[in-house]
Amino acid sequence: MNKRAPLKFDPTMECMMKMNLDAKFPDQQIRCNIELPHGTGKRIRVAVYCSPDEEEEVLAFGADLAGKTLQDQIAAEKIEFDVLLARPQSMPALAKLGKILGPRRLMPSPKSGTVVSDIKTAVETFKSGKTVELRNSRHGLVALPVGKLSYGKEKLVENFRAALQGLADKKPAGAKQNFWKAVYLGSTMSPSCRIQGSEFPKIKVKNEDDD
Incomplete structure (x- = not known):
């Protein structure tokens, strides 16, 4: 090669x-x-679907996007991340964005390890x-x-x-x-x-x- x-x-x-x-x-x-x-x-850009109240904490974990900023970008179909993480309890709210995320293969899933409870570890893992x-x-x-x-x-x-x-x-x-x-x-x-x-x-x- x-x-x-x-x-x-x-x-x-x-x-x-x-x-x-x-x-x-x-x-x-x-x-x-x-x-x-x-x-x-x-370089892997990792986003986390979470509430605006959690945004600061999640960004401190090393995520590139999170909270309301992320939600607004997804709604506008402005995709600037490679991996999207979410906690199990966030999935019902995230489902409404499935038509945008699904075709791009970005919808979080337990099979892909992107629906997780430990956001900090998941961010570190995917960013590596x-x-x-x-x-x-x-x-x-x-x-x-x-x-x-x-x-x-x-x-x-x-x-x-x-x-x-x-x-x-x-x-x-x-x-x-x-x-x-x-x-x-x-x-x-x-x-x-x-x-x-x-x-x-x-x-x-x-x-x-x-x-």
Whole structure:
């Protein structure tokens, strides 16, 4: 990849996985969080849906947006955050904004770890850039960043392996025996390369002897 991307900025390495899943079935859908040991290298903007009275405290935790400022921006469809957190008791009030947040995949959910009671810990976790949410598209594709090109081979491989193992650990109950169809790696403005079977890290997948 270094030879293929002589760029003046530090590109992000992206992993695209074609999964053997049929997203029409609920038991073949992926929505989970995984942890990358070295993070993605991206700055993550975290917002917290809370009351105006809590805004100052939440911002002190490190959140980028919160309280009435956030509520007004969402209502105006001005989205300036990457992750939205909320406490369970805030979800009924937040539901009215579902038409705005849902299509952008920003609606908080227990599955993605964004509906939480401990806001401080959640803000710190997501701001670290190590937590990545995975979802499969209706075509069975899962895409995620695995770090910056400047990380070097060792760190990128460790992140890549962690991504695969994290996904394998969350294999849906209805997934077929051969979980992956194909895996590709690429960087910003460079071609993607398919990972050959001989180069594929040994990953233990639930209900499979080998992968």
